[in-house]
Amino acid sequence: MTELVNVDDFEAAARERLDPGPYGYYAGGSGDEQTLRANAAAFGRWELRPRVLVDVDEVSTATTVLGAELSMPLLVAPTAFQRLAHPEGELAMARAAAAAGTAMCLSTLSSVTPAELADAAPGAPQWFQLYWSRDRGFTQELLAAVVEAGFRALMLTVDFPVAGRRERDIREAFALPDDLASPNLPVALARRDFHAALGGIVDARLTWRDLEWLRSTCELPLVLKGVLTAEDALLAAEHGAAAVVVSNHGGRQLDGVPATLDVLPEVAEAAGENVEVLVDGGIRRGTDVLKALALGAQAALTGRAVLWGLAVDGEQGAARVLALLREEVEVGLKLLGCRTPAEVTRAHVRLAGPAV
DSSP states (O other), X not given: OOOOOSHHHHHHHHHHHSOHHHHHHHHOOSTTOHHHHHHHHHHHTEEEOOOOSOOOSSOOOOEEETTEEESSSEEEOOOSOGGGTOTTHHHHXXXXXXXXXXXXXXXXXXXXXXXXXXXXXXXXXXXXXXXXXXXXXXXXXXXXXXXXXXXXXXXXEOSOSSOOOOHHHHHHTOBOOTTOOOTTSSSOXXXXXXXXHHHHHBOTTOOTTHHHHHHHHOXXXXXXXXXXXXXXXXXXXXXXXXXXXXXXXXXXXXXXOOOHHHHHHHHHHHHXXXXXXXXXXXXXXXXXXXXXXXXXXXXXXXXXXXXXXXXXXXHHHHHHHXXXXXXXXXXXXXXXXXXXXXXXXXXXXEESSSOO
């Protein structure tokens, strides 16, 4: 195998291994995929401002997110149906994240239960991403299972009252395999047009007032994933969120919304000191993570990058991608003149273009 030296190499190798349907499901976005492209392009609009003659003989990539000590400011984002990429799916990903010393977020749309994931990587920091079902009794039972399994946080996806129109899936007539389980849903998903079926399961009637019930039902720190405006960041703080994720669902929901990096500063400012701010979307390099830190994020999440590693070589492939990104973060910190992620500030970036 030709040596794979960056995330793009892993994606190219994964595309060769995956059937067109699963590859398109992972790689694609909604509509014209404007937002999908914008997420990655946004990082190119910001340049790093390194400081020189700083003692960086000893540099640490470690950070703390929601009280958990992590090896780097990068978590594994929740991504659905990982067994489409590799037979061991989420279990392999959990072991890779644990070996890397970072947290993994388990999607509701996984083929394993919270208990099964916890057993795959005992003691590792794990979060659960929730699609809130119309069946509130089932949701309550699921949350109890999440707590019992020892998960550290609950991540509620708030940008999914209905599934975005993902045209790659339509063109490929993509369908889930008959033997792919979905144990965290109250009913079995339709194999074809499962996005529409999921839209019928998720409760589109939810409002900010419902968070009171959620917080009373589940004692875990609440993370709201899908915040793109200062207004919603303020509401998240008012309703007791411990953290928000600046996210447009990887460009898979409403096409034409801004890149997450572009709205990160306004969300971070509005969230205030008591709400941690994370960001996902378009992370391909360690320097992308550093730019996110400079613009107000406590950490970033990556979904597709580690999926490409999983598709290439299972647990070892995902672990290699995480190790690669951590190394890029470390090198970037040294060249930026920062000893820790906490030392990266707004002064370390500028908008690209001629100096004014």
